Amino acid sequence: MIVTTLGTGSPLPDPNRAGPATLVQAGGKTLLFDAGRGVLMRLAAAMVAPGMLDALLLTHLHSDHTTDVNDVITTRWVQSFAPMPLTIVGPEGTSGWIDRTMAMLTDDIGYRLAHHEDLTWQPENLVTDARDGVVFDADGVRVIAKPTNHAPVHPTVGYRVEAEGKVVAIAGDTIPCAGLDELCAGADVYVQTVIRADIVKNIPVQRFADILDYHSSVEDAAQTAARHGVRTLVLTHPVPAPPIGQGQEWVDLAAEHFDGKIILAEDMTAIEA
Numbered sequence: 001m002i003v004t005t006l007g008t009g010s011p012l013p014d015p016n017r018a019g020p021a022t023l024v025q026a027g028g029k030t031l032l033f034d035a036g037r038g039v040l041m042r043l044a045a046a047m048v049a050p051g052m053l054d055a056l057l058l059t060h061l062h063s064d065h066t067t068d069v070n071d072v073i074t075t076r077w078v079q080s081f082a083p084m085p086l087t088i089v090g091p092e093g094t095s096g097w098i099d100r101t102m103a104m105l106t107d108d109i110g111y112r113l114a115h116h117e118d119l120t121w122q123p124e125n126l127v128t129d130a131r132d133g134v135v136f137d138a139d140g141v142r143v144i145a146k147p148t149n150h151a152p153v154h155p156t157v158g159y160r161v162e163a164e165g166k167v168v169a170i171a172g173d174t175i176p177c178a179g180l181d182e183l184c185a186g187a188d189v190y191v192q193t194v195i196r197a198d199i200v201k202n203i204p205v206q207r208f209a210d211i212l213d214y215h216s217s218v219e220d221a222a223q224t225a226a227r228h229g230v231r232t233l234v235l236t237h238p239v240p241a242p243p244i245g246q247g248q249e250w251v252d253l254a255a256e257h258f259d260g261k262i263i264l265a266e267d268m269t270a271i272e273a
């Protein structure tokens with residue numbers, strides 16, 4: 001199983017970090033987790049066309065994690081030569097959110113249907129609102145959703161991918177909670193969005209301070225990894241993001257709580273589970 005952190009940014013625009021998005025390739029399946037800013041550029045860098053996606057799985061509906069879902073839908077459709085419905089999984093509320101996204105795309109869909117004679121079908125999405133349980137199961141690749149805690153953003157989910165005898169946990173934005181524990185149990189790779197609480201605490205801007213109570217800190221992520229016998233901890237979506245190549249301080253901080261391998265992800269970091 002290969003995990004690629006396509007985008008490691010956050011809501012703050014960063015010239016070197018696209019929005020949150022993680023690719024998992026296993027057992028011939030290609031799974032995209034979240035679709036933040038610039039996701040199709042990073043997918044192109046990974047040699048993955050939108051038509052190759054077997055599923056798009058959203059952890060929650062915050063804009064930084066979903067802003068380019070419309071691009072995935074539109075580009076997959078425009079490049080298709082036959083109807084190819086996109087499987088989309090997300091927390092409860094995702095089906096309504098996708099309906100509203102499709103409403104936003106009405107004009108563009110109309111232009112293209114009118115212009116291309118051989119394009120006779122609309123983009124189609126097969127949407128599942130996930131709660132707790134198996135959300136994808138094909139060819140030996142199983143994905144399980146568990147509720148996470150990003151309150152007051154609710155509901156949110158994380159995912160556990162099981163394939164080829166390995167386990168990858170994709171947590172999304174969450175503080176430590178029972179659902180996260182279940183995702184991480186014995187995981188080979190655990191990908192967690194994190195903030196540096198020690199830095200954020202000292203930024204005298206209330207809008208920044210607000211993010212402290214609904215994200216895992218680096219210490220939280222490391223302690224979760226240690227508690228569950230994780231092999232490799234991948235820190236992503238760092239806030240405030242360190243310059244590229246200067247993440248060692250983040251790794252050192254995590255290493256105070258976790259003995260396994262620690263990676264501060266950059267865009268296109270690939271990790272083998």
Ligand SMILES: [Zn+2]
Pocket residue numbers: 010011020062064065173193237
């Ligand atoms: Zn986020």
Ligand SMILES: [Zn+2]
Pocket residue numbers: 060062150153173
């Ligand atoms: Zn969020």
